[in-house]
Amino acid sequence: MTATADRGAAHAAAATLLDRMVRDSLRWLDGARPHFRLPPDVATGADPNLTLKPLGELAELTHLIRTSHPRADIRAAADGLFTFAWNETREGELFAELVRGEPHATYPLEIYGVFAYAGLRNTAVEAILPTTTGLRSWRVAREDHTRTLSVLDAERRTGLRQHADFDTVLGLTGLGLMAEPWALDRMAVYGITHDVFHLTDWGRERRRVPAALADYLRLWLPSWLDSWLEEQLWDLVGELLAVAACLPSAPYDPVAWQRLAEAQAADGSVPEMGAAPESGDAAEVFKACYHSTLVTAFAGTLARTGLEVSAAAEAGQAQAVAGRTRYKSEEPS
Amino acid sequence: MPLSAVVADVATGVVLALRGGGDPYALSRVLPQDDPLAPAAIRVLGADVLAPYALDHRSAPAGADDETVVRQALAAYPPGPDASEVSVWTYRGLIEASRALLPGDPGDADRAWPQVPRAGAAWITTDPWPKLAFRASQLAALAFPGLAPDLADGLAARTDDLARGFVRAVRRRDWLQAAGLGRWLARLPHVPPTLGLDSGLVFVQQMSDGDARVALHVVAARQFYGRGG
Numbered sequence: 001m002t003a004t005a006d007r008g009a010a011h012a013a014a015a016t017l018l019d020r021m022v023r024d025s026l027r028w029l030d031g032a033r034p035h036f037r038l039p040p041d042v043a044t045g046a047d048p049n050l051t052l053k054p055l056g057e058l059a060e061l062t063h064l065i066r067t068s069h070p071r072a073d074i075r076a077a078a079d080g081l082f083t084f085a086w087n088e089t090r091e092g093e094l095f096a097e098l099v100r101g102e103p104h105a106t107y108p109l110e111i112y113g114v115f116a117y118a119g120l121r122n123t124a125v126e127a128i129l130p131t132t133t134g135l136r137s138w139r140v141a142r143e144d145h146t147r148t149l150s151v152l153d154a155e156r157r158t159g160l161r162q163h164a165d166f167d168t169v170l171g172l173t174g175l176g177l178m179a180e181p182w183a184l185d186r187m188a189v190y191g192i193t194h195d196v197f198h199l200t201d202w203g204r205e206r207r208r209v210p211a212a213l214a215d216y217l218r219l220w221l222p223s224w225l226d227s228w229l230e231e232q233l234w235d236l237v238g239e240l241l242a243v244a245a246c247l248p249s250a251p252y253d254p255v256a257w258q259r260l261a262e263a264q265a266a267d268g269s270v271p272e273m274g275a276a277p278e279s280g281d282a283a284e285v286f287k288a289c290y291h292s293t294l295v296t297a298f299a300g301t302l303a304r305t306g307l308e309v310s311a312a313a314e315a316g317q318a319q320a321v322a323g324r325t326r327y328k329s330e331e332p333s
Numbered sequence: 334m335p336l337s338a339v340v341a342d343v344a345t346g347v348v349l350a351l352r353g354g355g356d357p358y359a360l361s362r363v364l365p366q367d368d369p370l371a372p373a374a375i376r377v378l379g380a381d382v383l384a385p386y387a388l389d390h391r392s393a394p395a396g397a398d399d400e401t402v403v404r405q406a407l408a409a410y411p412p413g414p415d416a417s418e419v420s421v422w423t424y425r426g427l428i429e430a431s432r433a434l435l436p437g438d439p440g441d442a443d444r445a446w447p448q449v450p451r452a453g454a455a456w457i458t459t460d461p462w463p464k465l466a467f468r469a470s471q472l473a474a475l476a477f478p479g480l481a482p483d484l485a486d487g488l489a490a491r492t493d494d495l496a497r498g499f500v501r502a503v504r505r506r507d508w509l510q511a512a513g514l515g516r517w518l519a520r521l522p523h524v525p526p527t528l529g530l531d532s533g534l535v536f537v538q539q540m541s542d543g544d545a546r547v548a549l550h551v552v553a554a555r556q557f558y559g560r561g562g
Contacts, residue, residue: 180529182503182511183536216527219493223500226463 028268092122113154238295250306350385361398380430457487466498473513519560534561
């Protein structure tokens, strides 16, 4: 078999695996709709980490899948979940209530931004946001610069003036500083994954990664993946695989993907850590699995679209080695 | 005294000599007198027991006593037919360093050094990076000026992988492995700047809380290759 045929077979096997993983994840997420449903006290007493955070993640990641997955059935499944999420917010009415309840909190804007980006808008929210986000207090530096990137993204998506310069803030993060790769704890690695997601608009704009940062990530992702695979922290494994797929050359790691596939249960769920929970309590299972399962669907989608990019990069490198053309990988656009 | 303690004592003597403290180095003096574990300790530390002789001003000229103890170690612990590649390579390293730094006499059959055994090298190109890094760290005593040039050339093609191994080792708090890899990286060209090798070596030494073998690799990286601050 020729090298080209080998690559073709590997590409097809990877696509099959990724599509199965994404489809299974979405099926489980679809069945988990009752747990994503917002309680009546969502704007008053409920813990947003257990209500709005899961729903916001569902919206962000299914929006990417519904607009970029090459398979129509998968796009349709993601679209159904995205519409469900919008309906849960009562077509955005909820965000106006949340802003009135907590005018200085960023999460209502961050989640609303996902829908605004998709063209789903709410006039009451649009009327109130310029007031709250136009205050000097909104510009006070936040403790977590990665989170500030998220706020800046939401401002851009919503059409508000960005309260700080994206590149300046990026320069203060783990990614922007290219922190020593051996000096990162779990939270710092999570931070870097999100720096990448914000920089690339959740993988839509691979070329936005500057060459130096792409090289940094390409070099150290294998070490980080090795660590977190060993600890079986599946959500971080999924996020790191998504980061790989966000790079301009989208390197595909078949071993790591196989390990994540083995962690996915037959029902499509992926536990956050270790083995699947044995609890019979559906709410507990949801809490333990929703995030990793969403991340798996997201990473699988990015890796799937990245297969075309990495195949082209490999072919280009082969050509460059042969001296015919010069392939410039990982250059900023 | 268990072997690990003997090894640590000898390593401490080597570290002091490389740093330039105390009396001029003599291997026979840092070895416990008449300790039956002395040859084993030499075999464990390999070429490093002779490292101070490579820095002229840090040692007295190596003497006949040193030659005798190294010869005992080589005779007592040759790699057997089933020996690991690491074992063969470290044995080679000790012979090469002895030839370079101890008196010997190639014309005298009793004082000639053993033949250098053939050591497998395929792993240097074929090992996946975690395994490569692990093996290379066990061969850190060969990251020594002039020693094992073929091994160094082979590893030079895989500096990214060794650097990934350094990251992995620090993450696992395996300070000895990290220090050994850091020492190789200090010898090799084209180490990725974002690794932060210099601060990494210092960090590893401080985290290891006085481990003499870790200190030995770190001080060797500094004295022989100027890395590690």
